[in-house]
Amino acid sequence: MNIQLKEVTEDNFYDVVNLKSDEIQEKYIQIYERWVGSNAFFLGMSHAFGLTAKAIYDGEELIGFTTHGLMKTTGRYELVSMMIGHNYQGKGYGIPVINAIIEDMINTHQCKSIYLSVIHDNERAIRLYEKVGFEPTGEVEEGHHPEPIYCLTIA
Template sequence: MKLALKEVTENNFFEIIDLKSDKEQEKIFQIYERWVGSNAFFLAVCQTFSFTPKAIYDDNTLIGFTSYGFRKETNRFELISMMIGHAFQGKGYGVPVLKAIIDDMVNMYNCKEIYLSVIYNNERAIKTYEKLGFVPTGEVESAHHPEPIYCLKLS
């Protein structure tokens, strides 16, 4: 595994937009997929609210997309999206990708805490987040679905 978080450019933009988290999503375009907003949605959020979008690669293969940054409304550093394309799910990418994102956020922002929200019944994502130390805060974000908020405290 040779993971790298890379800039979104003219060269990978459409490939990122086409990457879906669920095979059924290949047939349709929606703003929200089953477990995550579409990459197109999060690219727009990044542009509008000054978050950082990154393409996730294993060597030269695009496997996912993430976005994160400082959210002014909450005064927090937040991981607002992490998606792995459906063809790459179940192959052991979750934890290493999340570690790479955390490292990138710490290097970029020198943050001491990282927050995220997750759809309440996305058990696979919740297990991955908890495995790396994210804990529920008791808060719930009222997004497209109710989304419990998790926090990772860094030393």
């Protein structure tokens, strides 16, 4: 694997927007998918909130998308979105991708902790986040779904 985070540009914009986390979503254009908001939603959010949006590649192959940055409303550095396209799920990308995002956040923001929220019944994502060191804070974000908040403390 050769995981790289790259800027979203005119050259890859439509590919990023069209990348879906679930095959069923391929037929729809909507703001939210089952486990994650759409990439179009998070691209808009990154623009409006001053967040960093990156396309995730394995070599030259687009496999996912992420958004992160300082959320002014909480004063926390947050991993706002991480999605891996449905064709690439279950192929061992989870840990290398999240480690690349954590590294990018540390390099970009010099943050000492990273927060994220996850839909309460997304067990695969929760296991992944806990495996790399995120711990539940006991807080719950009430959005479209109850989302427990996790924190990774950077050593």
